[in-house]
Each structure stands twice: as C-alpha cells, then as structure tokens.
Amino acid sequence: MPDWSIRIVPNPSQIAGRPVVLVPDLVGALPGDPLDAQIDDLVSWNNESGQSYQPWPTDQSGNLLAVGGKTPPPAPPPPQQQAPPKPAFPPLFITNMVPPNRSSSPAYNVVMPKIGNVIFYCLIDAKGNPTKVRGQIIVAAIPRTLNVPSIGG
Amino acid sequence: MVQFNATSAARWLAAAALGLTLPQAAFAQSGTLDCLPLGQPLPKIPEIAAQRTSGIAGAGSILRGTILLANEKQRIVFREPTGFNNSPGKPGLYFVCRQQTVRVFRGLNAQPPMPLVPPNRVGDPMPGPVLRARVGDIVQLTFVNDINPNQFFGSIDQGEKKTGIGCDTSTAGYPAQSNDAFPDCFHGSSTGNIHFHGTHTNPNSTGDNVFLEVRPSPIVNGKSTITEKTFAKQFNDFFKACYEQLKGKPLLEWPLSWNDAPLGPWDYPPGSGNPNPNTWTGQQAKLLQDYDKDNPDLKPLWPLDQEQLKQNLWPQYYIGAYPYCYQVPYKDAAEPVSAGPVKMGQSPGTHWYHAHKHGSTAINVANGMTGVFIIEGPTYDDKLNEWYGPGWTQRQPVIVLNQLGVSPNLMRGFGGPSKGGNADKGPDFSVNGRMQPVIDMKPGEVQMWRIANTAGRSGAFFLGPPPGFNWRRIAQDGVQFADQNYQSSQNKPFLMAAGNRTDLLIQAPTTPAALFPVVVQHDVDPSDLATAYPVTLLWVRVKAGQQPVTGNASQFIPTAPTQPAFLGDIADSEVQGSRTITFATTGPFPSSHTINGHKFDGFDNAQQVLLNTVEEWKIQNATIGISHPFHIHINPFQIVEIFSPNDTIPNPNTAAGQPKTLPKYVFTDQNLVPGQCFLNPNDESTWKPCPPPPSPTPLPPPPPHIWWDVFPIPSGIQAPNNGPLIPGYFKMRSRFVDYPGYYVLHCHILAHEDRGMMTTVEVTLLKKAPTPIPFHHH
16 A cells, blocks of 8 residues: 655745645646545655644634544643654544644654545644644545556456 | 456457557556556576676686666555455455555666666666676676665664664554564665575675675765765776686685775775775775764764774675675586585576665565576576577576565554454565466477575475476576476476475477466465465466477487586485574564574674585474574575475365365374374474375475575474464585685565574684674665
8 A cells, every 4th residue: 555745845925824834745746736545555644844733633614623633732732752652543543743844743644534535634833823834635435546557366 | 347268358358469468557646556467488597697708618708787676656466355254265355456666676788678667757677687697707786775764764874773662663563563673673675785596605794795795876956976886986996806806716705805906995094094085895985974964863884884894894784885795606517526626516597686774674575686697507408508509598498486565564553353464465466466377488488487585484385287288397596306206296286485486398289379377376384375365376378370399499308417426316335414593473463583593693603614514404484374484694495304294195085075184293102093093282203204104195295405595494283271382394414615704594474583582603713602793784
C-alpha cells in the first residue's frame, strides 16, 4: 500500500488566516487539491514553511473535532525523556505538531471516516489556534483504477 | 478484464513496436497512474565498469565511480485488492500503479547515463548501476547521500531524538502493537550506507562496513550543500593513496584511523580536538558539530564519533558523502588455502550491493536501493569466454529481482477482520524494475542469466525451464560450481531465497516466434509451495526470422570451469571449533525475531571468532512456517548437513484418494513406510536427518559442496500433545580468514533484521574475553 506526502508551503498570496497552503506531493497537483488515498495508506505532512503546524480533524464545515476528548491545544502531551510511554493515539488523531522544515510524525494511517469518505482537516498553529488552511483526504476502499493489467490466471 | 498470456503479450509487444504504449507521464493528480503494459523489453541496467590498467590478473585495476542516493518519484506497482490471502498470482487480482517518492541508487558515471528523474516527472523503477570489476581490483566509490528526508515521514532518525521512543511511529499503533523497541524497530530510513554482499574483503573503515551511518546532506534554500563535487579533491587524493597502499597488499585494512593522511588528520593542531579545515575527516567533524548545533532536539552525533576516536576506532557517523575504498583479493587458482598471503580469494561471480542501515534495510531495499556487483575472474569468465567467444559473459543479461514497495506492512493497520489482515506476502517480483518483462533469445541460443534476488522477503522458487528450454546452474551466490553440481543441475527446479544469486545457463529451443514464461512461486518456507500460485516472472521470446544458433554458442559448456583451489571443500580435519546459533520467531503476530534469544542490541552477544580459523556452526530455526534465510558477511560457507523436519517423501501408496506425499518425519515408530523416520519428541538424539534404508537420501548432496552466503534455515515442527518445538537446522562450515574486524550475521527477510534478528560477528587477531561492541546502530 502506498505512502503519501502533503507539502505545507508558504502561501504566496499572503491571505489573512491562510499563511500556508497544502499541496499533495504529486507531479501536477495544485494547492488545495485533495489527496486520494486508500484505507491503510500512510500520509505525512512535509512542513516547508517557517512555522509549526498541526493537521487537526474537522467536520465538513471546518469545525474542529474533539480528539481524545480534546480540541486544541494539541494532543498528545510531549513524551517523557526517561522511560517514554509507547504512544497510543486516540481516534481521529492525525499527527503531532510538525516543526518547520520537518515532516510529520507519527505517520497517519488512513481509516474510512464514520460518515462519508472524506477526511476533513485544518492546520492549527503552534499556539493551538486554528487557521483557515483546510485539507481533504478522499478515502477509497479500492483505488481508482486506470490501466489495470490482470495478473491472475 | 484481459488476462495476460502469450497471446495478449504478443499483442502488447506489437503495440509497443508501433509506438502505441501509453505515455510515461499519463497520470492523474490522485497519484494513480497508468501502468506500463506487462511484457516490456528487459531494461539493460547502466553499468560502472573498472578501468583496465593491466591485463594481468591480480594487478589491481580500479573500479571508480559515484553512487548517488537520492529520492525521485516513480510509478510503483501495487497488487490489488490487498489482504493476507491475496498473494501473488491469485486469479482475479490486478495491478494498480501509484506515483510514489522512493529512495534510489544512481550511478553518476554509469554507461549509458542514468540521470535522476526531474522533480516534475515520474520515472519507472530501475535498480542501482551494475558494478563490474575483476578479482584483484581496488574499488573506489564515492557515496553521496542526497535524500531530502522531509519527503518521507519520520524525516530524521527518530533514534536520535532526545525525547520519544526512537522508532518511526504510525497512528495504526506501530510500534506499540508490535512490541518493537529501539533499536530493533523501523527507523532512520534516510540514513545511507552500502553493503557489498558477497565480497570477501576488509569489513572495517572504508571497506564493507555496515556500521556506517551517512546522514543526508544539509539542505539550504532548497539545495543540498554536499554534492559529489564537494569532496572530490579530498576523495581523489585518498583514492590515489588507497591504491598505493593496497596495491600488492590485499590483506591490508587501510585506512585505520581518522588521522591517516590524506583523509586526516582530523584535528589541528594534532591533539587539540579542533576540526582540521583542510582534511575530509576534519570537515566531517565540523559538519557533525554543526548538525548537532542545528538540531538541538536530537541526540548529538559528534560525541559518539568522539568516543570512538578516543578508542582509536573508525567512527560511524558521517554527513553527506563517504569514500569507499577496498580490494577484492586475487588468489592464484592453483594456490591452496594453506599457501600464500591470502587464504580465500574473492570468488569471481555475481554479487550485489544494497542499503544496510539497521532499522531501515527493509524499506530501503523495497524502494529499490539494490544493484548487482559483478566480479570477473580468470577461472570463470575467461573460461566461459574461451568456449562462447570473447566478451560473451559481459553481454549476458543481468536480472535483478525485487519486491518493490514503500513502508513495511507493520507500519499500517494490523489487519482488520474485514480484510483478513493486511500483512500480505509482499509485492510481486519485479525484474529490473518491470513486471514480467521479455528477454529475447535467438533460436537455439545459450545465454547466461546473472540472477540476483534482491527482494527483502520472498524466495523465488523456479519451477523448471519453459517447455523446449534447458537450463543448468553454473554458480551460486557468486561462487562457481564444481562440475558435478553443474552437471546434476540440468533442468532441476531451484530456490533463490532473498539475497541469493544464481548464474543460469539457459538454452532456447530452435522453434522461433513464441513467448515462453519463466514461472516461479513465492516462498519463505517450503510449506508455502503447496498453496503458492505460479507467477510469471518474465517471458522469453525466441526471435522469428533468424537462423538457429549453431556451434558452441548453442551448447552448454561441456564441463564447468575448474574451481580455484581455495574453493575446494572444507575438510573435517580443518574444523577447529563449533557452536550453535538459534534463530527463533516467537509470539503471536507480529511476533518477535531473535538470535539466541536476543534481539540485536549493538552492545553484547557478538559471535567472537579467532582469525584464520575454520568452524562448523549448527544454525537452527525454532520457528514454525518460516525458513529464515541465514546470511553472514565477508566469508561464504558450505552446507554439510541439513535437518528439515517438515520434509516430505512420495507416498508409495499411489491409489486414488491417497495423498501424493507423506511426512518424512513422524512422531510414531509404528507402521513407517520406507523413507519415513521416527522423530521422538523426548529424545533429542533423534532430531537429526535420517536417511533410512532402502533409499538413502543424504542431505545435502554429497561433496563437492556448494558455497553460499545466504541459506534458508529449515523451519521447525511442533511435536503433538504440547510437545517441544523441534527446530530445523543446517550445519555450515566457513573459513574465518584474512580479514579481522566486526561484521554481522542476520536473517535476510529484512523486516526481521530491522526488528532484531541480527547479531555482530567479531573476528579477532587474538583470543580474548568478550568485550562490549564499540559500534552501535542508532
């Protein structure tokens, strides 16, 4: 199953509330394009901006969803230096805050949403404030197919 | 849906000839692309060849080149639908292609050129360049790590984070659900190095040193600050000095220290601890210090190198670029092991190279970081060319098998019930980056296929030659066969476990104009073969319109070229020591993989061997259903005994309804059929191969023994009624000669290696008490 990366890049338009744009790291992709993915694909965010951001799940209207009973500030808390706990990620959790010029961790394992087939999210900034930068991951049980040579028989 | 068969292949090939194949860049923004049609011509892999400065064997010519490690977007093939039972070849499955960013090896001076795919394009997979040298040559390779790690998740080595668990993590629950823990977990996949698999050489410093960890070049304003040009002068000076040092001294392990000129001295004034701005080691010290300063959230690397410098060791950590320089030693064919400075020469044959960073070998090899390393020699290539014609061996197809893909399954969901689990049996085999490519042969022609199974998981079980074809194996794991083994291999099926190489002489039928499939089954254990689907690995097209080949070019060489004396069998009288090493997979999926009960820790549990001794090791496998492929670096080995408790024998009762085979080993001593043996769970003395009358089947075949560097350890069997797990095993003999130092042995199912099934081998000059291993994987 594939791995995908979504770039977080500075927004050349300097629109208030949208300091960055989301671009699937695919040849031909445009800012704001959704990412097509399949269940169990892995997705990461490559933060090419100078600020930290965290993808956070939202509903279709862009309202933040609670993750592990929390809306931002981000979860989970920083791990301990000694005897760090093994991370357990609550439902809907996408990934941790992504520092500038780093990619995200953990990798997001795509699951089918309970309603529909689109995972909506926005970016929140380092202070936990939501931005107007929104993204979508369209989930398919079976990928869209183009030319598919049969391998059976 | 169109089934791929000879007819449809012919149609595709005809379309290709008319230029009707789909354009390479016909992709959607979704990342799903048109796949290349099956049946593409087998791509020829660009090559970096040694420059011959002398025709004298052992004179030491130079293999000079640059291997670039970089990322590019490729069209990667995935089998759909996914699921544990949807294994390769199952009817109804199909391929889908996706645009994926992968890490690749590219040869900057390869011929023909192999440029990186530009960022605005999507390429098709291609292995790293073929390296071609000759025994006695000196290898001089510049390695440049130009990966942009941010294009992958877990962009930096998580093991170096000051906080956190050190492993790559995913919201699917990795590593928590697997119980993996650093350093035996997936991590650090943007760090690079190269293992020269099959070489008998210096395992230290700039040799076949797998403890090296070369971090990617820093990136400033979108550009790498270290390129192949950055250290070109220092490396050129070093390569010249290395040639002078090693020429005529094949056992010399040089350089030894960061203070050896011209790479060093690393500090100036000497002893000051201040990086020397004029040397490469000094510049590396500065780069590491800057790396630590620029990445305050990471564990610093420089103190680790400093600690090793204090112990007069060659440090492990580097930034951006690294020079490999070592010799593949020549030994005169007539010279016995007991004579001459070199005890075991480098065997000429098909070897290979691949990424070997603990924690990321599986993903890196799946990405395609593998290539073939051909080492030619007078006892092999020259003799074959005497029969087939000048330069014949250099024109023969190089066939690189791989299971191309991206992150390991364990990073993903752990298998929802609706899917029956997604830990499938790995991707289908690609061949030189293509699915089911076509090799052209002339009617009646004999070719030699240099096949390397560079996959990180599956063995390829070759069922037999296509109808009308004949084949013979002439070398295994880069070591030429003795004639008896060559003769007896005629048209026999054979297994290539992950990591194995086979040189296969194949003879085409004289009937032209047809496509013939070469069929394999995926295999990590012989038990798989009962249910594994046959899969077409590649096709052979016997060209129409050509006169059949005649003469020597249409015949198998009558006798295999004579092996050099140092490849003679290891005699009982040579063996000076023995030991038992146990591989085991325990616990429910996703299981733990251990050697002698330990996961790799990089500190303890080294197998310590005295230099220039010969040992016989019992390598056993306390695992059900997985034949872990055992691999040891630097020295090949011979199998002298195999106990495979899951073996079967033909059922003498051929009546309808009777099974075709019966277990060879049974847990009763009653009503045994001829060929069956009693395995007593309470008597370990019975846990061994049993060749009973009337048809003794000694295993392995009688001498001369084949040399290997990867061999699957037969899996174990569970005795009934909660009895013991009876391990399978083989006994191998190896000469631990010529090169002292640290290297490793491990399972060549690379996810197992990453997750702990590896241990260090320390070959010492003097007997000594075990000491902590000074090289650690992070």
